[in-house]
Amino acid sequence: MSAMPPGNPASNPFVTSPTYLMACQQLRNVARAISLDPGLTDRLMTPKRSQVVAIPVRMEDGRTETFVGYRVQHSLTSGPSKGGLRYAKNVDLGEVAALAMWMSWKCGIMNLPFGGAKGGIAVDPAELKGGEKERLTRRFTDEIQNIIGPRVDVMAPDMGTDEQTMAWIYDTYSMKVGYACPEIVTGKPVELGGCVGRKEATGRGVVYCITEAFNELDIRPETATAVVQGFGNVGSVTCEELVKLGVKVVAVGDRYGSIRNARGIDIPQLLNYAARNPRKTIVGFPGAEAIPDAELLTTPCTVLVPAALERVITAENAGQLRCRVLAEAANGPTDPEADAIISNSDIFVIPDILCNAGGVTVSYFEWVQDLAQFMWDEEEVNSQLKKQMLRAFHRVRAEAKARNFGNRLAALSLGVQKVATEKQKRGLYP
Numbered sequence: 072m073s074a075m076p077p078g079n080p081a082s083n084p085f086v087t088s089p090t091y092l093m094a095c096q097q098l099r100n101v102a103r104a105i106s107l108d109p110g111l112t113d114r115l116m117t118p119k120r121s122q123v124v125a126i127p128v129r130m131e132d133g134r135t136e137t138f139v140g141y142r143v144q145h146s147l148t149s150g151p152s153k154g155g156l157r158y159a160k161n162v163d164l165g166e167v168a169a170l171a172m173w174m175s176w177k178c179g180i181m182n183l184p185f186g187g188a189k190g191g192i193a194v195d196p197a198e199l200k201g202g203e204k205e206r207l208t209r210r211f212t213d214e215i216q217n218i219i220g221p222r223v224d225v226m227a228p229d230m231g232t233d234e235q236t237m238a239w240i241y242d243t244y245s246m247k248v249g250y251a252c253p254e255i256v257t258g259k260p261v262e263l264g265g266c267v268g269r270k271e272a273t274g275r276g277v278v279y280c281i282t283e284a285f286n287e288l289d290i291r292p293e294t295a296t297a298v299v300q301g302f303g304n305v306g307s308v309t310c311e312e313l314v315k316l317g318v319k320v321v322a323v324g325d326r327y328g329s330i331r332n333a334r335g336i337d338i339p340q341l342l343n344y345a346a347r348n349p350r351k352t353i354v355g356f357p358g359a360e361a362i363p364d365a366e367l368l369t370t371p372c373t374v375l376v377p378a379a380l381e382r383v384i385t386a387e388n389a390g391q392l393r394c395r396v397l398a399e400a401a402n403g404p405t406d407p408e409a410d411a412i413i414s415n416s417d418i419f420v421i422p423d424i425l426c427n428a429g430g431v432t433v434s435y436f437e438w439v440q441d442l443a444q445f446m447w448d449e450e451e452v453n454s455q456l457k458k459q460m461l462r463a464f465h466r467v468r469a470e471a472k473a474r475n476f477g478n479r480l481a482a483l484s485l486g487v488q489k490v491a492t493e494k495q496k497r498g499l500y501p
């Protein structure tokens with residue numbers, strides 16, 4: 072069975088992206104392992120609907136610049152589609168399609184009534200000035216207005232976007248429909264109907280999974296060290312939560328550079344330092360030494376947490392990883408060639424679609440609260456998050472043991488089967 076999606080590759084708009092091909096290969100692998108119907112496999116490789124839009128924006132210097140934006144809805148079978156919106160210079164349609172596909176499996180593992188979606192705008196958010204980011208976001212919302220809605224497709228933050236971005240989408244959409252519609256996005260400010268604990272949810276979920284892995288491997292957190300790539304929303308909260316457990320964070324990296332301190336980096340001080348810095352970077356932090364980026368992921372540690380980009384662990388560096396646990400906070404950090412190498416080592420992998428599922432889980436709580444117009448307190452949110460993450464972790468481990476699968480295949484198996492079963496029961500792959 073080829074890893075290629077159905078259709079003519081020459082005219083398939085997704086296949087130029089290695090990230091999309093990676094998602095297809097993962098799907099082919101799991102389809103083979105669970106004997107999934109080939110027709111259904113082809114459908115699951117092909118997103119249901121994609122929209123590409125031009126976004127003309129008046130820039131601060133008076134020019135008009137046109138950006139390209141994408142929204143891909145992989146599946147609407149289980150409910151509205153759900154997934155983040157990414158602002159990144161090189162994002163393209165195929166990458167967004169892969170991220171949307173992974174959202175479907177993630178929602179499946181967590182048993183959420185959502186299909187997968189993702190959006191992206193090809194822009195470096197660090198280069199936007201003044202009101203440019205707001206104008207970009209509002210125009211994108213206008214352009215995709217016809218395919219979003221609280222029962223159709225609900226966006227959330229991802230790389231390069233945040234609560235403020237969600238607030239602009241909420242406002243733009245509400246002005247169009249003529250009433251306040253907080254359930255159109257999740258991850259918005261709490262003052263606008265956001266859920267307490269959503270901002271921290273992904274990092275907290277990552278650390279719940281790491282704790283369960285440590286329990287299984289008999290590792291005491293006070294003896295453990297961590298290396299984290301990415302110090303944005305997910306990476307920084309993961310560091311904070313690890314430190315609360317007693318884990319020593321010995322190296323951290325972001326897009327501007329990497330730092331290391333074998334005695335442990337003072338994370339509260341690093342957070343302060345990054346917050347005060349105009350580029351929000353960790354580079355130059357006085358409590359650690361600078362190291363080459365290539366050394367970050369191979370720094371010896373108990374747990375390695377990639378929390379930035381896709382495909383950073385490849386055949387080139389997979390054999391040099393010196394961690395006991397690989398906790399994939401980012402989406403798609405490990406490519407299939409690296410996966411094959413890691414599966415022959417003693418590294419315990421917590422796969423992305425399980426590890427970072429805390430974010431969409433609390434997004435689900437936010438959507439439910441907004442629809443019901445009844446808000447929960449943080450204790451309720453966090454205890455429900457913990458319960459759902461632990462349940463998913465142990466379901467994945469049980470699937471791995473029952474079928475003799477690695478953790479990634481087990482997670483994909485649960486996620487894909489949930490979507491496949493719903494499609495089959497509804498009839499004819501809706």
Ligand SMILES: NC(=O)C1=CN([C@@H]2O[C@H](COP(=O)(O)OP(=O)(O)OC[C@H]3O[C@@H](n4cnc5c(N)ncnc54)[C@H](O)[C@@H]3O)[C@@H](O)[C@H]2O)C=CC1
Nearest residue numbers: 229230231273301302303304305325326379401402427430
């Ligand atoms: N925000 C959320 O709730 C969720 C995010 N994720 C995933 O987590 C990852 C990080 O997302 P966020 O923290 O929200 O983004 P963010 O925009 O808040 O932070 C991204 C971080 O990655 C760093 N980075 C970017 N390029 C890099 C490079 N080449 N090398 C090293 N570091 C680099 C940035 O400097 C920044 O520190 C992404 O893969 C995202 O899809 C997954 C689930 C939910």
Ligand SMILES: O=C(O)CCC(=O)C(=O)O
Nearest residue numbers: 154155227229430431434
């Ligand atoms: O919170 C959400 O709806 C989506 C989060 C997300 O984009 C992800 O899990 O990759």
